């Protein structure tokens with residue numbers, strides 16, 4: 525399988541290079557040159573597969589030619605066997621045609637585990653074949669860091685250092701990172717804000733000599749392999765609800781557009797995904813875009829659903845590349861305009877093509893709390909703020925009669941106990957596998973808000989294996 529950049533200028537790559545590169549050399553994002561397609565008969569034949577079996581079946585075409593293609597079934601088995609629910613991604617029925625798919629049964633209680641558990645193993649497997657190592661450095665405001673650490677802990681070919689702003693992440697989030705005592709994991713508490721952490725990471729990547737010296741790498745949400753692994757649970761839910769013989773829709777709490785784009789990718793592969801509801805919080809750049817055809821940034825406001833507090837949805841560029849006439853050059857032009865002016869108007873044909881599948885909705889914090897309270901009363905289910913936004917959007921979405929609509933629950937309520945308690949009056953408890961989280965020993969190193977100081981920490985850590 526050959527991959528090309530959304531901006532059309534970077535050279536085509538195979539799967540393994542796309543996995544390790546993340547971002548394309550021209551600043552674009554990778555997409556398969558041709559989409560694998562499953563016939564209705566092939567989709568019907570997926571019924572009854574276990575989650576890991578389905579994962580290998582759906583992802584295999586994307587990995588054609590990879591050095592680790594034959595290892596995929598085993599890697600899928602290992603990735604999902606530790607999940608806390610036997611169904612991995614269980615479905616619950618809310619009313620006649622509304623459903624919830626729980627994507628929070630992984631080690632860190634958020635949907636990012638579903639992709640990252642596999643991606644960490646893919647990194648390790650590909651690097652082992654090449655006899656290479658990487659040093660992954662990332663910044664987190666709380667949620668992504670723990671999922672990345674869990675995906676890389678104890679992997680032979682990977683070291684990982686995660687920066688978080690000291691004293692500015694919740695205790696659950698900090699402990700999910702700092703209680704991982706594996707030798708290849710370092711938690712760094714930066715004297716500064718999340719933006720400082722991000723700037724430090726950018727400074728490291730901008731220093732090319734340093735980047736090459738420690739083999740710097742990232743596992744951020746623009747990595748194609750993360751999107752690929754997310755496609756699987758769209759098949760999982762649709763198959764359970766009658767695909768390919770019955771169409772289905774999804775409602776997705778959205779930030780960087782990676783999750784909901786995977787639903788669109790499933791549609792391109794032949795799954796009858798008729799509707800995708802993009803659910804946002806007050807940071808509603810996407811809601812405004814789908815209403816107007818104009819993407820326009822405004823400042824980020826902090827909300828109760830911090831993983832959706834975004835200024836720009838990076839994965840949206842992938843949807844542009846598939847709908848904007850004129851190919852990579854047209855996408856590159858639009859992105860340049862957007863970067864310079866903070867706004868871009870998409871061609872009418874692209875906007876209309878998107879609106880044939882996507883609709884959008886938004887809930888501010890007050891509406892989110894009200895939805896959490898109401899859902900607890902009417903369904904008995906406790907939702908975290910992110911999930912509640914997706915469920916509320918699903919319940920009020922206008923869809924064709926009888927179309928089953930699946931809301932993706934992207935985080936466990938115990939991950940956001942303060943908001944849940946505020947909305948429902950009850951504080952959610954941690955699931956059994958994390959019940960002793962507050963008793964576990966922590967390991968974390970303070971670092972100054974200074975790129976050179978950080979470089980010496982990273983250099984020493986990455987160098988310890990070579991000494």
Ligand SMILES: *Cc1c(COP(=O)(O)O)cnc(C)c1O
Pocket residue numbers: 634635636667745777778779780781782783784831832910934935
């Ligand atoms: C990351 C995240 C999101 C947003 O997903 P995107 O792929 O960035 O759109 C939503 N909810 C939770 C809980 C998350 O961690």
